[in-house]
Amino acid sequence: MTTAIAEPASSARKRTGARQVAPRLKKSRAPYLFIAPFYVLYVLFMLVPIGVSLWLSLTEWVGLGTPHWVGLRNYRLLATDVSFHRALGNTGVFVVVAVFLVVPLALLIAQALNTRGLRVRDLWRTAYFVPIVVSPIIVALIFGLIFDRQFGLLNSVLRALFGTGGVDWLGNPDLAKVSIGLVMLWRWTGYLTIFFLAGLQAVPRELYEAAALDGAGRIRTFTTVTLPALKPVTAFVVVTSFIGAAQIFEEPYLLTGGGPAESTLSVTMFIYRAAFQRQQFGYAAAAAVVLFVLVFGLSQLFNRLLGIGRASS
């Protein structure tokens, strides 16, 4: 009897326990299920490719058949590859243009657009923003016409104004870099202006009024009120500009093809060229890993220096 009574009691407890655990499990599982799609996709399309790239960088592979293990050979070759060094140097120049020219200019334009009483403000904003939404192919076509040595618009203007033209904007290695820098300036400045403009509009008016009462001039107000208030936005813009410029591809690819004599070859173009023009996938993967490490490391450094994500004291 005892057994007979005990058994149902035990199974009843189990059932009760199961009934209690199941909703708990269900409840605790729910958030994971909700975030799971992102992580599944993240693993599939982010971590797996990164892992495969790492593995591929240790192999020699023509794009078909079995990759052949070569260890660190690709990295050793990269260390002595003049083209890769050139690409790193060129990319460094593009990063400097993006961070030290495009970002400050975007801030100045945002400041101008934020001026009280500016007429047709929306028109100005749109005008500055348009370049980023124009197809890079169109941009390359337009700037190709502008920079053409024989019949380009820029040289025609120079000829009309100063009687001298014939500047080889895209054919001279130094000027080709300048030309790419100008296109970057034209294309990216308006886009970054929007971020600064949003930041400027969030700066409390009282701060400006207080600065005015204290007798601060325009420059003083800008350096002591505007800039500190914009620090988080600036930090974001600097880091994203750095990452974007470090991976620059479209402008040099379409305008100069990395030339002349690799003077505008960026690291991403180097990777593309090795993989899709020369069938050196292992070598391309090694270059991609180097770029990833550099961009990741320097972005982290920027994050720390600029205090991104830290609560302002």
Add this chain to the structure above:
Amino acid sequence: MYTPSPLPRRTLLRGALGLGAAAGLAACGRDSTIARTSGDVTLSLWTHDPGYEDFFAKGVPEADRLTDFRYRLKVTRTGPADLVTKLLAQAVAGRGTPDMVGFEIGSFPRMLRGDISERLLHDLTPDIAAVPGLEDDLLPARTAPYTKDGKLYALDSDTPMVVYYYRDDLFAEYGLPKDTPTWEEFAELGARAYKDHRASMCVVSTAGSDPGQVVQSFQMLLYQRGGAFFDADQKLVLDSAEAEEVLGFLCEGLRSGFVIDISDYYGAAMQTALKSGRVIGLPMAIWYKNYGLVPNVPEQRGKWRVKAMPRFAKGGGTTAALGGTGFGVIKDKSNTRAATEFLLNTWLTHDGQVRRFTETGYLPTRRSVYEDPQLGALKDDFCGGQRLFGLYRDLLSDVPPLHTSPDQSILFDVLAGNLLRAYRGDLSPREALRRSAEEFRDQAGR
């Protein structure tokens, strides 16, 4: 009466999952490789040029008549470089490869890397050998670019001879003779034409974004002079006396104005140069009429003429070859045989080669077709009613073979940069070539 109870939801769900998985696995499975030997077949064709699409589509009835198959074509068009990339991606996936592919000659060297061509492409050599007389009739100059280790992997669309295009009206107006025998004498006339009329008689491309185009200007004259980039063993032979002579000739021409540097053979800069009379002549491949002149200056119809290029005084031939597209067949597929027969019975028949010239302007790749009276009688309206085929027939024996290498794109990258430096006077021709060879050897070994 028995009423079946509805299936439980879980069972339905399991069934659906099972069906989905089966469909998914089937979709991921490899293409069937049971060879079709006759009957209805749908060939998947990849090409970059709508002209080829039309040509093959019109060739279907003839192929149906000559083979045991009844063909249908499914065409995919994409850029020449993307076509190779996509083909390799599909090959890695093990499915979705086409049956027939047109490789633009600049992209084909990618297929020569490693064992890609052996793994992926059907060797057409035995098929050609099986047709009596065909092997000897095919021009070796046009099978060379698509041959590796004695195996032919693609059949060229053209014998793209390089000729000299010139403005007949302006040559007459400026008093320029049309039968100057050597480039050297021609350059002297060109310097005078530039001085008196600001008109140039030769063009080099400085298209920074396209190293291939920069190299082409030099390549045409180099091969005419008897030089080459690679030999039959794919070894670099660029650093030669012929190459130095040709590059020196172009650099000198740029300084005298006989040669003009244009940023793009096909775009706005060239159009402006042609329309304004800054360019009154240039050496280029026969297809340039349809792709460069007609679209850019249709109003100059009737004013252009074509002639053989002058020779170099020190040697060489009368022409070179530039461009081409090789059509290959993907191996080990159910449609491999059907595609091979289709290719042979449209691309290589006498009628097919005649039709290819009349419809697309691409010259035959079979020697015997040049004797066809129908082609000899054709007049070209754009060139003032000139009968061009006689000229092409005369040049045929001088078409040099073009040997490529899997490292060709490396050569083009380094050579383009150094050519531009030489054109600007930053490097001597000798130094530009020496550096190109050195940089190539450094990069090709990686």
